[in-house]
Amino acid sequence: MNGQQLVEAVREAQATELDRLGSDKYLIAATGADLERAPVLRSVAESAASGRDTFSRWADEATGDAASAFQTAADTETAQFDRVVASLAELPNDDADAAATIDGTDAPLHAALADTDGTVERLAAGFVGRPLVADRTLLQAVNFFVNEADEERADLARELRSDAQGRLDEGVALLDSVCETDADWERAQRGAERVVEAAYEEYATALEAMGVDPKPVC
Numbered sequence: 001m002n003g004q005q006l007v008e009a010v011r012e013a014q015a016t017e018l019d020r021l022g023s024d025k026y027l028i029a030a031t032g033a034d035l036e037r038a039p040v041l042r043s044v045a046e047s048a049a050s051g052r053d054t055f056s057r058w059a060d061e062a063t064g065d066a067a068s069a070f071q072t073a074a075d076t077e078t079a080q081f082d083r084v085v086a087s088l089a090e091l092p093n094d095d096a097d098a099a100a101t102i103d104g105t106d107a108p109l110h111a112a113l114a115d116t117d118g119t120v121e122r123l124a125a126g127f128v129g130r131p132l133v134a135d136r137t138l139l140q141a142v143n144f145f146v147n148e149a150d151e152e153r154a155d156l157a158r159e160l161r162s163d164a165q166g167r168l169d170e171g172v173a174l175l176d177s178v179c180e181t182d183a184d185w186e187r188a189q190r191g192a193e194r195v196v197e198a199a200y201e202e203y204a205t206a207l208e209a210m211g212v213d214p215k216p217v218c
Helices: 003-013 015-021 026-031 037-061 064-089 110-114 119-147 151-178 182-209
Strands: none
Touching: 003 015, 003 119, 003 151, 003 182, 015 119, 015 182, 026 037, 026 119, 026 182, 037 064, 037 110, 037 119, 037 151, 064 119, 064 151, 110 119, 110 182, 119 151, 119 182, 151 182
16 A cells, blocks of 8 residues: 555545535534634634644654654644634624634544554544545535635635645655555554544534434435
């Protein structure tokens, strides 16, 4: 196996979960059915705060190329958080000090990522599983702001989605460099799939609590 084959294997194994995370029900789950611009931005900011904190901790605990990759990811998530919070603060009637009220530990996937150990598993979780989820969920943020005729925030969501794709590409290269055996690739695949599964479980649980079926209506 190689990094690109790993990505395709995860996409295939988690196709149903990823498809449903990319549905228009995602923002209902993420915002508690409060489909306004501020709650949508807050959900995006929570994810960035979670990534910032998680990748920063992983950087401190890693060495070599992995430490550098995790620190770069932490810096990227910090910049994303700052941009989203600045956009949030521009909304009418929103808290000007929005950053102080956003907690990354509330973000989907935070607990799953925090519980991940091992360099291979962390690279797979943070640079494959998480970007695959972000690609689907951020598309819904793009669509939301397009429907709101808010092109500036739609562009912001597009840029964050592009960053997720860049991290996925980086994950492919990093895993190619650190995975040496079939056992390494198996651990990597489990690590990435566990993140997708955790994201879907939170999504489904949130919808079911509101009486919404997470399955698509055919």
